[in-house]
Amino acid sequence: MAGPQVSMVDLDAPDFELYLRFAEALASARTMELGPGDAIYMPPLW
Known part of the structure; x- marks a missing residue:
């Protein structure tokens, strides 16, 4: 690919x-829980 x-x-x-x-x-592996108002930034190609 x-x-x-x-x-x-x-x-x-x-x-x-x-x-x-x-x-x-x-x-x-790591996990997380997002709550109301939380955000996560995922850089390109991650």
Whole structure:
């Protein structure tokens, strides 16, 4: 693929056999909850 990097993993039903390192990525993932009036800035290509 050309352009920005994308993940082909189905986040609702990840195939850990096809994407071997995705379980490792999930273990180090960070989550946040935005409340009313909160905003998040996502720089291009992030």
